[in-house]
Amino acid sequence: QKEVEQNSGPLSVPEGAIASLNCTYSDRGSQSFFWYRQYSGKSPELIMFIYSNGDKEDGRFTAQLNKASQYVSLLIRDSQPSDSATYLCAVSTGFQKLVFGTGTRLLVSP
Amino acid sequence: NAGVTQTPKFRILKIGQSMTLQCTQDMNHNYMYWYRQDPGMGLKLIYYSVGAGITDKGEVPNGYNVSRSTTEDFPLRLELAAPSQTSVYFCASSTPGLAGEGQYFGPGTRLTVT
Numbered sequence: 386q387k388e389v390e391q392n393s394g395p396l397s398v399p400e401g402a403i404a405s406l407n408c409t410y411s412d413r414g415s416q417s418f419f420w421y422r423q424y425s426g427k428s429p430e431l432i433m434f435i436y437s438n439g440d441k442e443d444g445r446f447t448a449q450l451n452k453a454s455q456y457v458s459l460l461i462r463d464s465q466p467s468d469s470a471t472y473l474c475a476v477s478t479g480f481q482k483l484v485f486g487t488g489t490r491l492l493v494s495p
Numbered sequence: 496n497a498g499v500t501q502t503p504k505f506r507i508l509k510i511g512q513s514m515t516l517q518c519t520q521d522m523n524h525n526y527m528y529w530y531r532q533d534p535g536m537g538l539k540l541i542y543y544s545v546g547a548g549i550t551d552k553g554e555v556p557n558g559y560n561v562s563r564s565t566t567e568d569f570p571l572r573l574e575l576a577a578p579s580q581t582s583v584y585f586c587a588s589s590t591p592g593l594a595g596e597g598q599y600f601g602p603g604t605r606l607t608v609t
Contacts, residue, residue, distance in 0.1 A: 485537035
């Protein structure tokens with residue numbers, strides 16, 4: 386059974402701080418990794434994807450991948466109250482099927 | 496482009512009833528998926544399809560059925576609804592690629608079985 390683990394939170398950070406969200410996965414053969422943001426009552430929205438070791442930056446978001454440690458993280462710089470949401474880590478298997486973690490709830494206080 | 500659309504948005508079913516959740520995408524994506532999300536949980540894959548006429552089971556297929564007669568549509572059928580099927584159902588689509596660029600989700604159907 387392929388598993389994706391996340392701390393459920395909530396992770397509380399003040400506005401303007403860096404939020405760090407972490408995820409571990411069990412399948413060493415996994416190739417592609419995704420971060421989704423989900424606001425309460427809404428559908429998941431793709432933020433980032435990464436498939437090479439190292440960092441990938443997109444605006445205020447940075448995804449980090451360490452395949453040796455089976456570890457993926459998402460950094461959100463200059464956090465805003467509008468970033469308050471649940472962040473889902475997902476790992477791709479065959480045919481781009483995704484295995485999701487249970488999500489980390491982020492709260493950004495003004 | 497409307498993206499991925501789902502109907503209905505909400506539905507209440509009685510135990511033993513059946514229904515079909517509709518999903519349509521206009522992005523010409525080959526791959527389509529059905530997930531369910533229980534409160535406080537991640538998404539679990541029910542069924543997926545890699546093209547018209549091709550479907551396969553995901554992690555939690557029991558109690559559900561799918562068909563894929565066109566690229567655009569991927570309906571999910573619930574037979575003999577049970578309280579355990581109370582959940583939010585999301586349809587998603589993606590296009591095949593070297594690494595994939597993730598899936599795009601519809602707005603969801605909130606289903607209650609009482």
